[in-house]
């Protein structure tokens with residue numbers, strides 16, 4: 001657990017970076033600090049490992065006041081990941097990762113073995129081990145940065161905009177991989193981001209800071225979307241918070257699916273027409289995995305790959321309702337394709353079936369609020 005109690009940071013020039021921050025980051029959970037530029041997120045984070053000293057108030061780590069801890073010991077207990085990874089340019093990938101394990105007393109061979117293992121865990125193959133940071137893409141460097149922070153097996157991790165220096169596709173990939181990793185390792189993490197979507201996706205709890213370095217609200221992502229504390233939080237969470245809420249309102253599993261007729265590639269037009277419910281029929285491969293929609297209004301003799309409409313997104317059973325709705329909205333037939341974990345068709349969802357889940361949820365929330 002990391003606890004801030006009434007922490008203030010006033011810089012030498014009088015600027016107040018953080019003002020009266022009280023916050024608890026629970027053990028094994030990921031707490032995200034989010035807020036507009038200059039609201040004090042980085043200052044708050046850097047006070048934890050004493051790169052910045054608080055002007056007043058206290059911070060405790062695992063029950064111990066950090067002010068009383070030896071600063072070297074303190075920093076060794078805390079993994080630190082920063083934007084652009086901050087790798088040592090003259091050390092190879094594996095040497096970079098091994099550094100933190102070495103600092104914590106591991107022998108050279110043990111540290112290198114740990115480093116190689118971590119490299120795999122963050123999704124990089126052994127081929128990368130002997131490269132230098134400049135020979136890696138931004139996303140790969142970020143992965144190495146995460147592996148390096150994990151190499152000393154710290155109880156706590158501080159992450160400052162760890163995924164912001166990469167393009168949106170790589171960023172999503174890194175976030176997904178990191179979420180999976182955190183499920184396994186369960187570290188106590190505080191992460192800083194200015195991106196509300198990232199905060200809502202990764203955080204077990206999200207602390208929203210406002211300019212002047214005060215805490216506006218701390219809540220779970222779901223609570224933040226459903227009950228923003230004030231107009232500042234509501235604005236910061238965004239205009240499309242209703243849509244974002246679908247990320248937390250249930251999964252595809254709760255949606256009633258209809259059986260969807262299918263055709264295989266190579267099927268003659270008569271068969272496709274016979275199977276179809278209307279203008280569109282879904283083509284699947286030999287394993288029952290959806291390939292795309294066939295438009296019966298266009299002339300053809302046999303179902304071919306190059307005539308399929310690929311606009312519909314496909315969602316898997318465990319995906320959030322937001323993904324199901326996207327599958328419905330993007331499908332030319334208006335029926336969203338839902339598969340099992342192996343990608344085989346289970347059935348299709350409609351706007352009505354998604355809406356029914358939301359209505360049920362609303363009724364439940366209302367009943368809970370009354371009781």
Ligand SMILES: Nc1ncnc2c1ncn2[C@@H]1O[C@H](COP(=O)(O)OP(=O)(O)OP(=O)(O)O)[C@@H](O)[C@H]1O
Nearest residue numbers: 011015016017036037038039040041042043044194
């Ligand atoms: N050394 C310093 N001296 C004076 N003011 C500082 C110093 N470091 C930061 N500040 C100010 O403190 C406030 C908080 O800065 P901080 O870097 O913590 O914000 P942030 O929320 O992390 O911003 P960003 O999202 O832009 O990185 C800002 O107004 C900043 O200008």
